[in-house]
Amino acid sequence: MSDQVGTITWISGPVVRARGSRHVGMLELVEVGADHLVGEVIGLKGDQMTIQVYEETAGMQTGAPIYGTGLPLSVELGPGLIQSIYDGVQRPLPLIEQAMGSFINRGAHFDSISREKKWKFTPKVKVGDAVKGGAVLGVVMETETFEHRVMLNPDDHGTITWVAPVGEYTVADPIAKLKMGKEEKTVTMLQRWPVRRARPFTNRRPANIPLITGQRILDTFFPVAKGGAAGIPGPFGSGKTVTQHSIAKWADAEIIVYIGCGERGNEMTEVLQEFPHLVDPRTGRPLMERTVLIANTSNMPVAAREASIYTGITIAEYYRDMGYHVALMADSTSRWAEALREVSGRLEEMPAEEGYPAYLAGRLAEFYERAGYVNNLNDTQGSVSIVGAVSPPGGDFSEPVTQHTKRFIRCFWALDKSLASARHFPAINWLDSYSEYLEDVGAWWREKTGKDWLTMRNRAMELLSEESRLSQIVKLVGPDALPYTERMVLETTRLIREGLLQQNATETVDAFSSVEKQIRMLELVLYFHERGMAIVKRGAPINLIHDLPVVDTIIRAKSTVTNEELHKFDDIQKQIDQQMGQLDAEYRS
Amino acid sequence: MSEVTVQGGQEVVGVARIEGPILVVEGGTNVSYDEVVEIQDSRGQLRRGRVLEVGEGYAVIQAFAGSTGLSIDGTRVRFLGTTLHIPVAEEMLGRIFDGLGNPIDGGPEPLTDHYADINGQPINPTARIYPRDYIQTGISTIDGVNTLLRGQKLPLFSGAGMPHDQLAAQIVRQATLGKVAGAPQTEGEEFAIVFAAMGVKNDVAEYFRRSFTESGALTRVAMFLNLADDPPVERIVTPRAALTLAEYLAYEREMHVLVVLTDMTNYGEALRQISNVRGEVPSRKGYPGYLYSDLASMYERTGRIRTSKGSITQIPILTMPNDDITHPMPDLTGYITEGQIVLGRELNFAGIYPPVAVLPSLSRLMKDGIGKNRTRDDHPRWGAQLYAAYARTQDVRALASVIGEEELSDVDQKYLKFGRAFEREFVNQSFTENRTIERTLEIGWKLLSILPRKELTRVTLDEIAIYYKGDDAAN
Ligand SMILES: Nc1ncnc2c1ncn2[C@@H]1O[C@H](COP(=O)(O)OP(=O)(O)OP(=O)(O)O)[C@@H](O)[C@H]1O
Numbered sequence A: 001m002s003d004q005v006g007t008i009t010w011i012s013g014p015v016v017r018a019r020g021s022r023h024v025g026m027l028e029l030v031e032v033g034a035d036h037l038v039g040e041v042i043g044l045k046g047d048q049m050t051i052q053v054y055e056e057t058a059g060m061q062t063g064a065p066i067y068g069t070g071l072p073l074s075v076e077l078g079p080g081l082i083q084s085i086y087d088g089v090q091r092p093l094p095l096i097e098q099a100m101g102s103f104i105n106r107g108a109h110f111d112s113i114s115r116e117k118k119w120k121f122t123p124k125v126k127v128g129d130a131v132k133g134g135a136v137l138g139v140v141m142e143t144e145t146f147e148h149r150v151m152l153n154p155d156d157h158g159t160i161t162w163v164a165p166v167g168e169y170t171v172a173d174p175i176a177k178l179k180m181g182k183e184e185k186t187v188t189m190l191q192r193w194p195v196r197r198a199r200p201f202t203n204r205r206p207a208n209i210p211l212i213t214g215q216r217i218l219d220t221f222f223p224v225a226k227g228g229a230a231g232i233p234g235p236f237g238s239g240k241t242v243t244q245h246s247i248a249k250w251a252d253a254e255i256i257v258y259i260g261c262g263e264r265g266n267e268m269t270e271v272l273q274e275f276p277h278l279v280d281p282r283t284g285r286p287l288m289e290r291t292v293l294i295a296n297t298s299n300m301p302v303a304a305r306e307a308s309i310y311t312g313i314t315i316a317e318y319y320r321d322m323g324y325h326v327a328l329m330a331d332s333t334s335r336w337a338e339a340l341r342e343v344s345g346r347l348e349e350m351p352a353e354e355g356y357p358a359y360l361a362g363r364l365a366e367f368y369e370r371a372g373y374v375n376n377l378n379d380t381q382g383s384v385s386i387v388g389a390v391s392p393p394g395g396d397f398s399e400p401v402t403q404h405t406k407r408f409i410r411c412f413w414a415l416d417k418s419l420a421s422a423r424h425f426p427a428i429n430w431l432d433s434y435s436e437y438l439e440d441v442g443a444w445w446r447e448k449t450g451k452d453w454l455t456m457r458n459r460a461m462e463l464l465s466e467e468s469r470l471s472q473i474v475k476l477v478g479p480d481a482l483p484y485t486e487r488m489v490l491e492t493t494r495l496i497r498e499g500l501l502q503q504n505a506t507e508t509v510d511a512f513s514s515v516e517k518q519i520r521m522l523e524l525v526l527y528f529h530e531r532g533m534a535i536v537k538r539g540a541p542i543n544l545i546h547d548l549p550v551v552d553t554i555i556r557a558k559s560t561v562t563n564e565e566l567h568k569f570d571d572i573q574k575q576i577d578q579q580m581g582q583l584d585a586e587y588r589s
Numbered sequence B: 001m002s003e004v005t006v007q008g009g010q011e012v013v014g015v016a017r018i019e020g021p022i023l024v025v026e027g028g029t030n031v032s033y034d035e036v037v038e039i040q041d042s043r044g045q046l047r048r049g050r051v052l053e054v055g056e057g058y059a060v061i062q063a064f065a066g067s068t069g070l071s072i073d074g075t076r077v078r079f080l081g082t083t084l085h086i087p088v089a090e091e092m093l094g095r096i097f098d099g100l101g102n103p104i105d106g107g108p109e110p111l112t113d114h115y116a117d118i119n120g121q122p123i124n125p126t127a128r129i130y131p132r133d134y135i136q137t138g139i140s141t142i143d144g145v146n147t148l149l150r151g152q153k154l155p156l157f158s159g160a161g162m163p164h165d166q167l168a169a170q171i172v173r174q175a176t177l178g179k180v181a182g183a184p185q186t187e188g189e190e191f192a193i194v195f196a197a198m199g200v201k202n203d204v205a206e207y208f209r210r211s212f213t214e215s216g217a218l219t220r221v222a223m224f225l226n227l228a229d230d231p232p233v234e235r236i237v238t239p240r241a242a243l244t245l246a247e248y249l250a251y252e253r254e255m256h257v258l259v260v261l262t263d264m265t266n267y268g269e270a271l272r273q274i275s276n277v278r279g280e281v282p283s284r285k286g287y288p289g290y291l292y293s294d295l296a297s298m299y300e301r302t303g304r305i306r307t308s309k310g311s312i313t314q315i316p317i318l319t320m321p322n323d324d325i326t327h328p329m330p331d332l333t334g335y336i337t338e339g340q341i342v343l344g345r346e347l348n349f350a351g352i353y354p355p356v357a358v359l360p361s362l363s364r365l366m367k368d369g370i371g372k373n374r375t376r377d378d379h380p381r382w383g384a385q386l387y388a389a390y391a392r393t394q395d396v397r398a399l400a401s402v403i404g405e406e407e408l409s410d411v412d413q414k415y416l417k418f419g420r421a422f423e424r425e426f427v428n429q430s431f432t433e434n435r436t437i438e439r440t441l442e443i444g445w446k447l448l449s450i451l452p453r454k455e456l457t458r459v460t461l462d463e464i465a466i467y468y469k470g471d472d473a474a475n
């Protein structure tokens, strides 16, 4: 199928040089050596080509052949992606296991999408229709509830000359024919798309709908918009993966693409074993039925790790093009950057900061630019939201990957080691984090809940920053030195921290909070504060407030009140009224 | 330079360049990347090495035993045509090997025709079983608040002069399959132990050997020793050789294997040395940019797979230079392993054994191995409560050091009392004390009962009703 185009002259880890540059193109996919390992041309100079190899090169010899394919590194797109787990270059891991056993061997060649499985296709166009790139030609149900829209390749357009009737087809079967100028083209449900090229759309829309994750510190305090980009940096063990898993489980997106990029094997296994048993509250179907997994773990070949990010984002864009909201998680972008660095180092390129190549920032920008809420070519609207984990060495945010990432995201969830060691989870530091989407999503909250979320959220943030100032004083002189009004702030912020910000991902009731529950909790805590403050101002000692039984009730509400029984918050409010009312009466006189 | 083809591979006479442990050989055709070579010095002595880079007509070779005594003209390099393999067999348990896997206990070569590549192959994530069975180590700071599971990689982060060896030896000695709290202790399945020493002093290796002997485990232990005075470059191979045997035992002989690797910091230094000699662009502190991937290629060789009942659990030990947890070795290790047990200098000074600094320690898999039907229902929240209370203790201590203990509020006084008791009764235990999980839970509740019940917001009210024994238990 492919011709020999070159001969290997040099091998160092994942990087190989070969003679024969005249016969290949830049970024062309090639097969390397007698085992036909997958590689990509990343440099051409004189008669030499440089190739990064997506598989282990141990045992490879100089003099071995290189075969060309004439194609860039691409992914296969079509029904059957959902519920798949792929390696970084979209090889299906379950098939690799079937063929090779528990360990990944070299030279695996499998179709990414099954050519045998039949899908029930229903056409949406008829003969004579003029169609442009992205047009929906028909639909298949990819899962029981998910409608996969079969689209014309974005680069094609023409007039339909034939379309398949309703029926069962494989992705290889023709489902339509198209006249493009003089040519007639046969269309199947399968598309190939080069991973390093963003899929086109008509234009961007303002990102003003929040991606609801069910995580209070995110949705209420630092929301990311659908189509937005968020970074979650933090030292080891601070909660990047747990947070991303939580988002993958609960975010109100229709498709989740989860990329395990240079991280642990067990974490991918956890998703694989857990998601089929978790129910998506929106469809009542297993969460796995909206999930695509890319797993290129830390011990898998480093060049394929570099590719995994692109494989994932291209799949995400494909579903966006159908008019869906897609959320993509990349854990961790630092491992991807290190893969870049490793390959760059083998090429002896001139390093910029900390050994990273000078083009690191450019590559990060290209990746995060692929997020967006857009009008698609077919006039639907869809979004890709990106949440990228960053793993800064030593937890030091001044390092290049964190710093450059900050330039391209608008939402920064800063994990904090000391919160994590005190088991305050999610260990997202509320003073270091920010979201630039606050104003944009305010209207959505008002419409959805009828409440002024932003004002309340800002009030809570004010109290938290006041707390941080006060605790500096407490550290020096102890809490007794503070006036009661200031100690009242500390009482309330304790409720905010323990009752709102802390959220246990492993606990059934607490793991996901609906928007209504979030706003109700926020309201309640602020109400507690206003009432308490009024009483304290009249001279009531602070310990009377501190000792009110309702304090404990509020802190526990996150796990005692489910999303379905929000009326219980009314009871808690009554308890506040009653207990505070008594104090109020006492100190009024 | 001349070239002769001898049986078992081509041979090149003479080398072009020698620099530290790195040789550049010219001539030789069709050399493979990562191929093993045999290097013969002018007196006929053999040493081994492997190919780090191949180009047209040359190969860069790393000599495991270094280049001392090698000369430009008198050195012969024979390419063996394969990557480095070691024999693997069950009968290697009870034996001692050098850092490259050659027997050094006077016994014969292991009798087997089973040879395995020391680099192993990545486990397919779809083939893994997620770890869920906890290992009872009898140590409260582990079983209680940093539970270790079968198939987990959990390193000990320590510093010079701290008792990490004792702690590792105690874990190895006491480890059995965990039981639900209160269930009778049956004879646990025994672990096979693979021990790899990288650049540690002879008395450390000797300490472990003695400890294995005393506990009667020696017949279940395979030791791979690269000691402080052994060639540093060999250290690159030692943990891989050990893990190769561990994989064979776990996945082909269905054994539960505990792998102890000490000291990974020495391993890292060897890797850095080679990288520096080759003039690679360093990332942090002179370590190569691929340190993370390199460490992962070993730490990820842990776990369980669906086709075998066996498991590999790893306990790498590393001493943190200057007790600095942000140093690249502990840092990148922590980014790969599933938690870490950190030893604390201050606790050690205070005479607490094991001096486990509870706050920076973590077991990420703990949540999946404890709780109802595994240990006890309250365990997860009990653990979170102990953590939260002990973290609060640290703040109170800081405050007390400023305003004085007497000035503290009643509640804060109680936190101080809790903190002291936590360190002396929960963290502290003797080297031979093997606590059951219910004993550990009981001690924890006793300590939590020092605090007012209102402070205990991480546990449920029901749990307080059952287990809390404090003064204000009634209200
Ligand atoms: N929201 C949460 N609820 C409960 N526990 C949490 C939460 N977030 C984090 N944790 C705890 O913190 C541990 C570490 O979290 P996680 O594995 O996500 O860290 P990480 O930042 O991804 O680390 P690494 O960079 O090493 O991968 C988890 O195993 C869990 O015990």
Ligand SMILES: [Mg+2]
Binding pocket: A240, A241, A242, A263, A331
């Ligand atoms: Mg993680």
